Amino acid sequence: MGPAGLFAALRFADYGIPSILLERGDPASERMKKIAAFWRYGKLDEESNVCYGEGGAGLYSDGKLMTRVKSPYIQYVMNRLVDFGAPPETAYRKDPHLGSNKIRTLITKISSYLKEKQCQLHYRTKVVDILFDENKKATGVRTEDGRTFHSPHIILATGHSADDIYKLMEEKNVACSAKPFSVGVRMEHPRKLINSIQFGSFAENEKSRDILGAAKYRLSYFNKESERGTYSFCMCPGGYVLSSGTQKNGLVVNGMSNYAHNSPWSNAALVVSVNLQEQKSDLFAGLKYQRSIEEKCFEYSKQVATGREIPAMSLLDFLEGKVSARQLPSSSCPSQTIKAPLHELFEKEVVLHLQEALLTFNRQMKGIIGKEGLLLAPETRTSSPLSILRHQETLESTSHTGLYPCGEGAGHAGGITSAAVDGIKVAMSILEKSV
Numbered sequence: 001m002g003p004a005g006l007f008a009a010l011r012f013a014d015y016g017i018p019s020i021l022l023e024r025g026d027p028a029s030e031r032m033k034k035i036a037a038f039w040r041y042g043k044l045d046e047e048s049n050v051c052y053g054e055g056g057a058g059l060y061s062d063g064k065l066m067t068r069v070k071s072p073y074i075q076y077v078m079n080r081l082v083d084f085g086a087p088p089e090t091a092y093r094k095d096p097h098l099g100s101n102k103i104r105t106l107i108t109k110i111s112s113y114l115k116e117k118q119c120q121l122h123y124r125t126k127v128v129d130i131l132f133d134e135n136k137k138a139t140g141v142r143t144e145d146g147r148t149f150h151s152p153h154i155i156l157a158t159g160h161s162a163d164d165i166y167k168l169m170e171e172k173n174v175a176c177s178a179k180p181f182s183v184g185v186r187m188e189h190p191r192k193l194i195n196s197i198q199f200g201s202f203a204e205n206e207k208s209r210d211i212l213g214a215a216k217y218r219l220s221y222f223n224k225e226s227e228r229g230t231y232s233f234c235m236c237p238g239g240y241v242l243s244s245g246t247q248k249n250g251l252v253v254n255g256m257s258n259y260a261h262n263s264p265w266s267n268a269a270l271v272v273s274v275n276l277q278e279q280k281s282d283l284f285a286g287l288k289y290q291r292s293i294e295e296k297c298f299e300y301s302k303q304v305a306t307g308r309e310i311p312a313m314s315l316l317d318f319l320e321g322k323v324s325a326r327q328l329p330s331s332s333c334p335s336q337t338i339k340a341p342l343h344e345l346f347e348k349e350v351v352l353h354l355q356e357a358l359l360t361f362n363r364q365m366k367g368i369i370g371k372e373g374l375l376l377a378p379e380t381r382t383s384s385p386l387s388i389l390r391h392q393e394t395l396e397s398t399s400h401t402g403l404y405p406c407g408e409g410a411g412h413a414g415g416i417t418s419a420a421v422d423g424i425k426v427a428m429s430i431l432e433k434s435v
């Protein structure tokens with residue numbers, strides 16, 4: 001139950017209708033202990049981690065709430081978050097940011113509220129099958145422990161990491177299509193350096209420093225010949241780089257920051273768009289491509305360390321295409337870093353696009369290329385490489401009625417707010433049909 005599932009349930013609760021929420025991972029407090037053990041000792045719980053568990057990927061997110069989608073429900077989402085304890089400015093700022101520390105407490109409050117409203121929240125309850133009648137109408141789900149839950153309306157909001165759910169969609173002939181996605185690295189610098197590039201002399205001035213806070217950036221570059229874009233994504237000023245994988249044999253990185261944006265580092269994803277030819281004939285080509293990079297990075301980490309440390313390369317080495325004697329710049333990553341030939345862990349085209357874009361970005365933000373710049377890999381889960389198709393109006397699967405593909409995993413959202421909005425849209429569609 002990530003933002004999509006939670007906000008769908010909140011909307012039903014507004015109308016006095018309790019939902020049943022099934023979650024493969026643990027409640028938030030237990031989940032946080034599992035995540036800490038993973039970062040510290042490399043002990044991954046494949047069912048309860050940075051992506052799975054109460055709150056979904058949203059719980060350990062950076063808590064940036066801005067979105068490019070346009071919807072009348074955005075204000076509802078912000079107001080509800082304020083109801084549950086978000087700072088009041090969340091309701092009116094253009095770029096509200098909660099930070100990981102605040103979003104975590106909010107999500108547990110939302111869950112408690114839902115329980116008060118008679119919703120059932122089942123943890124460690126993994127959905128392994130969706131039940132359909134002979135007319136391809138959803139009737140319920142079966143969980144790993146053998147239970148069945150019956151309902152004529154199944155909202156499938158399982159996020160972008162649930163490979164098993166995509167496989168289930170294939171087995172059940174639920175209509176899906178491949179979609180473009182992006183892969184790359186996390187770029188990290190000292191926060192002070194990014195502040196001084198963006199704010200100039202104001203960065204050092206005590207008064208303006210407090211007003212300006214930690215500097216942000218957004219970079220993009222389009223290669224006209226290859227028609228591929230390279231862009232920064234999910235920038236976390238004063239943040240941390242996190243190990244956020246879900247599989248024992250793979251590594252993934254992502255970023256977060258706390259509300260105060262106060263770590264000594266700033267990071268952002270730097271990713272290149274991928275449009276695989278193989279996706280035309282193989283629905284799973286995108287997933288396989290993502291997982292193969294994640295596995296390569298894990299194998300490298302295991303070969304030279306324990307498999308928990310994140311492969312990293314100094315930005316200067318990456319541009320030169322060789323691992324030199326240069327020391328790795330320091331990093332915020334709690335899993336630690338190991339020196340690695342990142343240029344060999346990605347396909348050549350991705351490396352060339354990243355190198356080309358970095359040189360351009362350094363003209364826009366003079367100073368990002370330098371000895372303090374660090375790249376960590378791999379950033380592979382910026383979005384789902386698959387979409388579970390649905391009717392524009394009813395929001396039901398185009399192949400199976402009563403099944404509502406929802407949120408980021410189904411390809412209908414790309415962040416916390418858009419996932420929450422999508423959950424509300426689906427709930428409203430079900431409510432309209434039921435009255």
Ligand SMILES: Cc1cc2nc3c(=O)[nH]c(=O)nc-3n(C[C@H](O)[C@H](O)[C@H](O)COP(=O)(O)OP(=O)(O)OC[C@H]3O[C@@H](n4cnc5c(N)ncnc54)[C@H](O)[C@@H]3O)c2cc1C
Nearest residue numbers: 001002004024053056057058062064127159407408415416
């Ligand atoms: C570290 C990090 C930082 C991020 N920062 C930001 C940010 O600042 N701003 C932003 O907008 N977005 C951010 N994101 C992305 C954001 O978290 C997601 O876009 C959003 O959570 C998607 O919501 P969702 O509800 O669609 O899916 P998810 O949040 O992924 O939730 C899916 C849920 O389904 C559960 N599930 C999966 N399979 C099953 C199954 N078989 N049975 C039962 N349960 C299942 C999962 O355990 C999970 O709880 C970040 C993500 C990460 C990992």
